Structures are given as C-alpha cells and as structure tokens.
Amino acid sequence: MEERGKQTSEGSEIEEASRAVGDIETLKDALAEEKNKAESYLANWQRAQADFMNLKRRTEQERAELTKFAASTIVAELLAVLDDFDLALGNIPQGAADASWVDGIRLIQRKLLSVLEAQGLAQIKALGKDFDPYFHEAVMFADGEEGKVVEEVQKGYTFRDRLLRPAKVKVGRGKEA
C-alpha cells in the first residue's frame, strides 16, 4: 500500500512537473511573441521619429526657401512689363530718339528695373555667349557663329541667383551671311 501511495504521489508529481514544463513552454512562446512585438513597436517608433525629424528638417528648409523666394512670383509677373518697356524703347519712332519725352520713358524703365534689382533680380548676360540651355531658350537659328547667342529676343533673368526666366535667344547656325 505504501508502494502504491508512493507511486500515485510520484505519478502526480510527474503530472505536475510536465504541466510546469508545458507552462514554461507557453510562457516562453508568449515571451518570444511579446519580444517580437516590442521590437517592432520600437522600430516603428524610431521610424516615425525619424520621419518626423526629416519632415521637420525639410519643412524648415522649405520655409527658408519660401521666405527667400516669396517675392519671385510677383517679380516673374512683372517681367512682362519689363519686356514691354524693352519693346517700346526698341521701337522709337523716326527722329524721336532724342526727344526728352523718350528720355522720360527710359527713366521709368530704369526705375522699374532698379526696384526689382533691389529685390534680387538680375539680368542674364546672353548676347555673344555660348548657348547654354540652363539659362537660355533657343527660339530659332540665325546667321552667325555656330553655337553662340547671336540675338536676344527676350531678356532672361535670375532672382536671388536662381533662374527666374531663361533668355529667349537666336542661336548661330554657323553660316556667315
């Protein structure tokens, strides 16, 4: 009887032991799962943080750019007026070139230009230079030295060192007239 009792108690000990081992396995699995979750949360958090820092950096860059170039939209619109002045003064009627009234118009053009220059506008020097598509837009060929700007059809401008509008130019085709 003692034997059997011992066996029963041993049996139940073994049962308990295997239950405990089972529990440990379950806990191990649960722990592994939680660890995975924790890692992924940390990674996502880091990524979100990084995205945020990048966005912040980029927003500040954009804001600085915006401030610097905020005026460029309206200056770009005013270029049409500068163009018209160029056209007007390029078409002075016969014999009127010395008229003081024409001088007045010239002065107005100068004034408009200097107001805009004070903001950061600068004219692109195109005439005589090598054609450069980063600053010039070719509108047609013309007689003249190949690859050189032989005529400026419309002035080009930069604003605070950034291209505002390329100069419209005629490019030499290489044949002498």
Add this chain to the structure above:
Amino acid sequence: MAKVIGIDLGTTFSCVAVMEGGEPTVIPNQEGGRITPSVVAISKSGERLVGQVAKRQAITNPDNTIFSIKRLMGRRFSEPSVQRDIKLLPYKIVEAANGDAHVAMGGRNYSPPEISAMILQKLKTDAEAYLGEKITEAVITVPAYFNDSQRQATKDAGKIAGLEVLRIVNEPTAASLAYGLDKKQDEIVAVYDLGGGTFDISVLELGEGTFQVKSTNGDTHLGGDDFDQHIIDWLCDEFRRDQGIDLRQDRMALQRLKEAAEKAKCELSTVMQTEVNLPFITADASGPKHLNITLTRAKLEQLVGDLVENTIGPCQQAIQDAGVAAAQIDEVILVGGQTRMPLVQEKVKQLFGREPHKGVNPDEVVGVGAAIQAGVLKGEVKDVLLLDVTPLTLSIETLGGVATALIPRNTTIPTSKSQIFSTAADNQPSVEIHVLQGERPMAADNRTLGRFMLDGLLPAPRGLPQIEVTFDIDANGILSVKAQDKGTGREQRITITASSGLSKDDVTRMQREGEMHAAEDARRREEAEARNTADTLVYTAEKTLREQGDKVPADLRQQVEGKIAAVRSALQSGDVSNIKRSTQELSDTLQRVGAAVYQAAGQPPPGGAQPPPHKEDEGTVEGDFREV
C-alpha cells in the same frame, strides 16, 4: 526600409510622388517643378539633357531632342501609328534588327525603353535629393490600353534606370486610388483624362478591392495644345481684320501669341474675361502695331466647343463597350490639366449625369495614385498607425464663464497639452476645473465632460499661484485632465472615457451650431472680456488708493473713487461700450495717481504701485480661474 516612389510617366510630362506618414506627397524636381517634361536630348557637346533643360534647346537641336517617346514604347516600326508619327516627329525613327521602332540620337540608336529610362533616371535622382535617401523601387503607370509588349517596355525602362518596378499600374486605376475609390464596393468608375496632347476615356469596374478595365477609348491627338491653337487662330484672324497684318507669318509674334493664348485660356477658368495685351507685336511701314483683344469665357467656349464635343463620341463608345448604361456609372474622375476648364467639367457632368471628382490636382492625380499603390505594396499602409483626430475643441472654464481652449478640434491624437492658470481672488483656497467639449466661446454653451476641485492652495494674492492644467488624450480617445499646484505640488486628476462625450451626430450638430452662432458668440466673448478688464481695474484702483494712502492728493482720490463708481454702475447696466469707456476713464485717472506719487517721491516708483498689464486684467469671482 527604403521608400517606394510612384511615377506617372506621361507623354509630355511626368510626375513623381511618395507616401510619407500615410499621405501622398508630390516630389518637386531639382528645378522646383512638380512635373517634369518628358524630353531627352544630347547636346552638341555630348551632354545628356533631361526635362525642361532639354526642351529649351529643342529648336536648335531637333534631330537629337526626343519627346513623346511614349508614343513609340513597345511598338514595332511597321505599325501604322508609328508610320504616322514619323511624319509628325522631327527626330529620326528607325527600324531595329528585331523590328521594333527605335530612335536615333547623338549619333547612335536607342530603344524607347532606353530613352524613357533617361527620364526615369532624372526623376529618381531628383527624388533621392529631395528625400535624402536612396530609391531602388518604384511603381510606374501606363495607359489602360497598353499591351503586354508596351508594359514590358516600361518595366525594362525602369530596370535600365536602376529601379525595380514593383508593379505596372493602369493610369485610370491610379487616378481612382488617388480619390480613395478602392475603399468602395462594386462600383463602375469612368476616368476622363484630357491632357496636353491626348484624350483617354476608361471605364473600370471595382470589385473586391481590385480594378478591372472594362473598356477604353480616346483620341491620341486631342489635347490642351489644340485648345491653344484655336485661340491663336482666332487672335490672328481678329488682328488681320483690324490691322491688315497676318501674324502667322511672323515667327516671333507667333511665339508671344502662343504663350499669351495659353495664359488667357488658364485665366478664363476662373474669371469671365481677360485681356490679351501684347504691345509692339509687329510693325509695318506706318509704325509699330499692338495687339489688345478682350477674350471672354463665352467666346472661348465658342472657339473650343467643337474640341470638347469631340470627346463625347469616344466616351459614349467606351460606355457601350463596357456593357453598361451611363446611369450605371457610379463615379467619374477628371485627370489632366485641360479638365480644369469649366466647359469641360460641364460636358462631363452632362455626359455622365453626375458631378465628377476633381479635388486632387489633375496634373498630379495619376502620380499620387501611383504613390498610394507603392505604399500599399510596401506594406506601409499596414504599418502606419491609423490616427484619429479629436473632433471638437476641449477647454476649461475660466473667469467670466469663458471657455479657454487647450486642445483645438482636429488635433491628431494621442496628444498632450499643458497651460498654466492662476487664481482670480486673493487667498483663493481652491480652483475648480470644469472640462468642456465644443466650439462655442462661452462655457455654458458647451458640453460638460467633467468637473473636479483642486484644493489646499496656500493663501496668496490673486494671480500668484501657478496651477498647471494638463489635458492628455491617448490613442483610444480617453482624456485625462490633471491640475497641479506647482507651489505645493498637490494635484488632482480625472479620466473621461470617449463614450462620455458626444456621438457623431452630436459632433456635426455642434460644429454647425458653432458656425451659426459665430457672430453672437464673438459679441458675448467681447462682453465677458470687457467685464473682466473692468473688474480687475477696479480691484487694482482700490488697492492703489489703499496702499498709497496720503501720497494721493485728496481731490485726485475723489476723482478716482468717482470713476470706480462709474465703472461699477456700467457693469450693472451691462452695456459693453459703456463698460469699456468707463474702464478707459478710470485707467486714465489712475495713471495720474501714479504720476502724482512719483512726483512726490521724486524717484522711480516702488513695486506694487504699478498698474497691472492690460492682458491679465480680470475681476474677482470666487473659485474661478484666470489665465496667466
């Protein structure tokens, strides 16, 4: 984890976008443009140019400037469309050994995928510069009618450019994604795409989260450029009638006309008429000539009406081919810049019998959709936490029954916000935190979420204690409010669960009420502020008289007391302008007290006899808060 970009590789323009924080963002190119011309060139010096730069030298280098390469992608040389394009395109199209259509540029032949790869390369580089990280994967869109070889050619182009193309997506499908239509069930979607050079209409069926193309149609040579041309023709005709000169003979005049025509067309989408003003457009023996013509929207619609009509036939055909009736189409989407024109939108509405979707920039909508698809493929949409916003403003009640906001509505949660408040009366022993939800400026008009007291405040003059109130909402929308006396360290808090707030209907109703009562509320808030200012000034005036005692000349003291009485009676009457006026008079009179005291002392004033800063003037009400 690197980002995947979405690319709209268009015939005339391309656009790149990427998902950031769950939202699609269009990536500007290095020149600052949100779209990039699909133009490639090799300059005389052998330099490869892509984009706007390539466009600028096109006229001087027509043989080596390749544009609209998309028209040749995946096509064989002998195809009729290629043969037709050979007549229209200024660069050389040749037959490759395998029968494909190739182009000649800079002395050698290129396959269309190689040319497209150059465009993709620039888009990739610019995206990397903007994002600050390397990009190796992309989603690229193609027209729905592209066949296998055309799709493969596009994939090859990506590969050559160093991009692994995770998927080729149909352009109308991408547009649908941009409008979130994939969230709907079993719908028929029509995509009306009128761009610069081509018109495409597609009918898609959405089922089980995927889009199936039911039919496509269109016109490969109908687009915004044709609209411009009609305007230019009209301007030339008008000018010839008025001035007897045909501007079509003048290359430079035509240039200016083209730009002006496009500008006028765009302006007329928002205004009813515009002036085409071109001084010195040309000259003849009698002198310079100017063009100054007014173009009304009505006239414009007359000029281009036939072009818009030409889109109707293909639409009707596409609807028929899809096997549906126009009435069965559930959604209509607009793509392409030309769809900004009111006439086009009207026509689309008439055709399909419903208002088309147009909220997303029509030049960018396909690129945006490609980015969304890229995000889904990358699992970003799965990984992104869907965050809520708090729909109504959360505030506490402060002096005068005013609701002082701590967390404004539509703030993304989880979030936390703190603000320091103080007492309204001397020796105030406790403060009541009354938590409110709603848009109205007066506390009584908002919903109470909860109340609690923080007591044990040490005796102190009003305005001295620092009570920090913190609102904290967690990701589940549970609000906890904490009040802490920074001096004693004592704190109290309550937690308010989302359910104790408002339902969706309540939220909308309260938002609408807030708008309706805006004017009235502003008035009441003004009144409360005037009262607070008056109360504080009266308190300060009495305190000053008390403290300065004999230093205040008797007649001045009488005046001040008179003004104090005036303010008190104005407060009784409740007339806001009266309150403000009498407050101002008291303030002016009080300043003379200060001046008198300084003069008597002959030196800078001691502390305590200074009038309080205007902002914090508030009255004495038991147990209330004032803002610091």
